[in-house]
Amino acid sequence: MRVKSTPVLWIVAALLLGTLVGVGSYAFIYAKGYSYLQNDPVACANCHAMRTQYDGWVKSSHHFAATCNDCHTPTNVAGKYAVKASNGFFHSMYFTTGHYPDTIRITNFDLGVTEAACRRCHQDITQAINGNVAHSQAKGMKCTRCHYSVGHSNESAWLNVQPLELHHGK
Amino acid sequence: MCNLWSFTMANDSGTPTRNRRWLITTVVLSAVAVFAVTALLINIFERKQEARNPYYHVVDLNDTIADPAIWGKDFPMQYDLYKRTIDMQRTKYGGSEALPHSPTDADPRSLVSRSKLQEDPRLKLMWAGYAFSIDYRERRGHAYMLDDQTFTERQKANPPGACLNCHASMVTVYNQLGGGDMMKGFEVVNHMKYSEARQYAKHPVACIDCHEPKTMQLRVTRPAFIQGIRAFKAKQGVENYDVNAQATRQEMRSYVCAQCHVTYYFKGPDKTLTFPWEKGLHVEEIIADEDQSKVKEWEHPDTGAGLIKPRHPEFEVWSQGVHARSGVACADCHMPYTRMGGLKISDHQVNSPLLKINRSCQTCHHFTEQELRARVEDIQDNFFNLRNTAMDALVDLINDIKANKDHATPEQLAQAREAQRHAQFMIDFIISENSMGFHAPQEAMRILGNAINTCRNGQLALHGAPTPSHNPPMIAQRQPGGSLP
Numbered sequence: 339m340r341v342k343s344t345p346v347l348w349i350v351a352a353l354l355l356g357t358l359v360g361v362g363s364y365a366f367i368y369a370k371g372y373s374y375l376q377n378d379p380v381a382c383a384n385c386h387a388m389r390t391q392y393d394g395w396v397k398s399s400h401h402f403a404a405t406c407n408d409c410h411t412p413t414n415v416a417g418k419y420a421v422k423a424s425n426g427f428f429h430s431m432y433f434t435t436g437h438y439p440d441t442i443r444i445t446n447f448d449l450g451v452t453e454a455a456c457r458r459c460h461q462d463i464t465q466a467i468n469g470n471v472a473h474s475q476a477k478g479m480k481c482t483r484c485h486y487s488v489g490h491s492n493e494s495a496w497l498n499v500q501p502l503e504l505h506h507g508k
Numbered sequence: 509m510c511n512l513w514s515f516t517m518a519n520d521s522g523t524p525t526r527n528r529r530w531l532i533t534t535v536v537l538s539a540v541a542v543f544a545v546t547a548l549l550i551n552i553f554e555r556k557q558e559a560r561n562p563y564y565h566v567v568d569l570n571d572t573i574a575d576p577a578i579w580g581k582d583f584p585m586q587y588d589l590y591k592r593t594i595d596m597q598r599t600k601y602g603g604s605e606a607l608p609h610s611p612t613d614a615d616p617r618s619l620v621s622r623s624k625l626q627e628d629p630r631l632k633l634m635w636a637g638y639a640f641s642i643d644y645r646e647r648r649g650h651a652y653m654l655d656d657q658t659f660t661e662r663q664k665a666n667p668p669g670a671c672l673n674c675h676a677s678m679v680t681v682y683n684q685l686g687g688g689d690m691m692k693g694f695e696v697v698n699h700m701k702y703s704e705a706r707q708y709a710k711h712p713v714a715c716i717d718c719h720e721p722k723t724m725q726l727r728v729t730r731p732a733f734i735q736g737i738r739a740f741k742a743k744q745g746v747e748n749y750d751v752n753a754q755a756t757r758q759e760m761r762s763y764v765c766a767q768c769h770v771t772y773y774f775k776g777p778d779k780t781l782t783f784p785w786e787k788g789l790h791v792e793e794i795i796a797d798e799d800q801s802k803v804k805e806w807e808h809p810d811t812g813a814g815l816i817k818p819r820h821p822e823f824e825v826w827s828q829g830v831h832a833r834s835g836v837a838c839a840d841c842h843m844p845y846t847r848m849g850g851l852k853i854s855d856h857q858v859n860s861p862l863l864k865i866n867r868s869c870q871t872c873h874h875f876t877e878q879e880l881r882a883r884v885e886d887i888q889d890n891f892f893n894l895r896n897t898a899m900d901a902l903v904d905l906i907n908d909i910k911a912n913k914d915h916a917t918p919e920q921l922a923q924a925r926e927a928q929r930h931a932q933f934m935i936d937f938i939i940s941e942n943s944m945g946f947h948a949p950q951e952a953m954r955i956l957g958n959a960i961n962t963c964r965n966g967q968l969a970l971h972g973a974p975t976p977s978h979n980p981p982m983i984a985q986r987q988p989g990g991s992l993p
Contacts, residue, residue, distance in 0.1 A: 347531045354538035361542060365549040386559045386850050434551050440847050441870045486874055 374426055379406045385433050387442065394490030409455045409489055410448065421451060449480070452489075456481040558850025569721035574680040576714040583715075583724075585848045589856035590715075593649030596621070599862040601888050601944040604646035615659040621646040630899045633906060634932060637809040639665035640817065647942060650858060654712040669705030670698045670781040674768035676709035679716045679729050684708065694731040698779050718764040726760040727752050730767035736783025737763070743786060761837035766823035769838075771937065773803050773816065789824045791937045791955050795930055811909040813925035818937040825941045829948030836872075844868040884946055891945025891952055898935050898956045901963035905931065908967050920970050927966025934959035 366372070373381035383392035395401060400409070410425075411418040425448070432438040444452070457464040464481070482488075566581040573579065580587025596606040596619070604621035611618050624644045625631050635641040643661035657675040672678070678697075679690070685708065686693025697705050720727045728734055728751050741749035755763055771794065775782040784801075787793035795816075804814035826832050831841070839854060844867040846855040861868035862884060865877045873880055909924050916924065938945070938955045945952035968974075 347528070347535060351531055351535045351538060354535060354542055358538055358542045358545060361549060362545045365545055365552065368549065369552045385555060386852075433555065434548070440845065440852075440867045443870065443874075 374422065377405055377407050382406045387429070387433055387438070391490045398488060398490050400489050404455075404459070404489070408459075409452050412451060412454065413458065421448075449482070452482060453480050456485075555850055561851060571679060571683065571716065571721055573721070574677045574711055574714060574716055576677075576711060576716075579715040579719075579721075585851070585853055586856045587715075589846070589853075591651070592857040593859070594651040595857070595859075596648055597859070597863060598646075599860050600885055601892065602646075602860050602862075602942065604648055615661075617655060617659055621648045621656075628899070630903050633810075633903055634899075634936070635817075638806040638815070638817065639667070650713055652712070654709065658706060663702070667702045668698070668774060668779045669700030669702050670774055670779055671702055672697060672705045672709055673730060673732060673781055675712070676706075677711040677714040677717050678709070680710075681705075681708045682729075682731075690729070691731050695778070695780070698774075698781060713768070717767075726757070726764050728755075728760075728763055728767055732772065732781040732783055733763070733767040733770070736770070736785045737766075739783075740785040740789065743788060758835060758837055761839040762823070762826070762832075765838040765842075769820055769822035769942075770824060771818040771821040773798060773801075773805070775801065775803075785824075789827050791818075791821075791824070791934055792958075794818070794821075794824070794937075795933055798933075808906070808928070811906055811913065811925060811928060812921075813909070813928040815929055816933055818933055818940060821937055821941050822943065822947060825938065825943070825951065826947040828951035831947070840871075841868040844871065887946050887949045888944040891949070891956075894953060894956045895935075895939055895945075898931075898959045898963075901960045902928070902931055902935055905963040905966050908970055912970055916970055917972070920972055923969035924966045927962050927969065931959045931962040931966065934962065 370381065370384050373384065379392060379395060382388050395406070407418070407422075411421045460481075467479075564582070567573075567578055569579055569582065576587060576590060580590075596604060598604050606619040607622060609615070609617050609620040622645060624646060625641070631644065632641045635644075639662040642664060645656070645660075648656070653675045657671065672681075673694070681697065682690040682693030684693065685696040717729050718726055734751055737751050738749045741747075751763060770783055772781055772783050774780065784794045784797040787797045798816050803816050805817050807814055822838075826838070841861040842858050843854045843856065844861075844864060845852040846864075846867060855864070855867070862881060865880050869880045870877070875883075905924070905928055909921070909928065913921055934955050938952050938959075941947065941952075
């Protein structure tokens, strides 16, 4: 009896694993999973939850200078994919369950990633600010506290405004 | 079949090898994984479908259909939210929880809102001799507007049909009474008594009052607003303004609300519903307009002053605030976009933004909900305190006139009565406005300051004391600023 049963289980296991690979691959392609491994900002608006942010970025002053990943992931490869994986998991989870607020807000961790990105690209300016005793004592200083609309803002999405040319008057 | 049977038998024999245990585990885990991946795939499919903006054309809508339930067949999500205006929830200063009421033949309502007259008896003195001193309650959602007007005790005063303009869905009523001419229907309703006009009204404000039935574009259907905004624009140098043709979409997202959330009076023997905006939207300009038209709605029994009453001037007050100046419309805060599956639609459950801070305030203001609520309530607390001071000043003026009307000269009495008329209008204007000062915080405080000063000057005049020369005239000839609605 045991000799007979083993091939049945093998067949069931093989069918199930094959189905898993097949359905999984289809779901991956259908959901454009591959796009999340790349750098094109369109991927971030695959689901409609980030549509407003994407539209805002299209009209923002940073449109020609930075993509989503430039500001929202670290530069080193390990950090970049760790943040992508972590955000990817939680965004997918909230989007699947539908439990997220209508106006989404950045987490403190991700705000730290963005702050590091500001300071990396704008080193010339930020180093001078950091060197200033008065400013370096203000630990909580964040670029985006004042420059909140440079990456993407609702305002830039629906107002016909020209991007500001601050700090570029060289 | 034979193989499956033998598998079961083998399982029951209770001596699986390590190999078989591994195999069974693989089967179970794979099955669970396939189950989960398939569920995820279906979920992704559903999310993609949700984002496709499905629209099912069920009924052909036109201007003869007032019943929102029929419009709701084409727009079920908006209709569902619209119906939720029946919810009663209060904020710190606005709205009301539902209070039980024993139904009677005259008033069959089982739930009502709080009585403002009981909360502040000074209001009774202020409106003495007028219907508002009989019954005046907290406002509640759009769903109640028709019932609350039909069954208020103010009906004892036999109000005119014009009151119905803003408490019912009127497009079909105007068309019916005007033989297809809305303007004519409007005049017919103005001539009627409320009890007579009420028989034609079937629904509270509905889809048809703000939307064009073929395109769903916003439109103004109230003749009084069409005329009022034309007069206001003419003052700014724009002649023959046609709101439905010339207003932008963003302006319409305030103007449709301003069809009703404004102050008004009944002009002349025809009792024409009139928005007093010929001189501007500031309270002093509205008073000057009503003074010029010699409006007198009632006489105060204690003082003999001829008085006028402002009503819910949300649009006029909002127009003086920073939100209006920044291009933020009524609908941006009171009907913010809300997520329905993959769609974003405007929230037709019109209510206080404090009940939806995330969707209304946080769209622009990047602070926590707690911080934003604290900011709003700080403004409202300050307003509420100064409002109480202004009410006290008015009560003092009224009592002073009452006590001295037999001793004062006719001229002194006339000046004091005029002060009462103006101060009372200013205070009533800013407290019957439904935001506790928030729609235009500085303007609200300025109005209260002017009202307190007007009361003071009225008392000085009553006792023959000279009005201090450095004071501005009682109604300051204010140069309106540049803020446009």
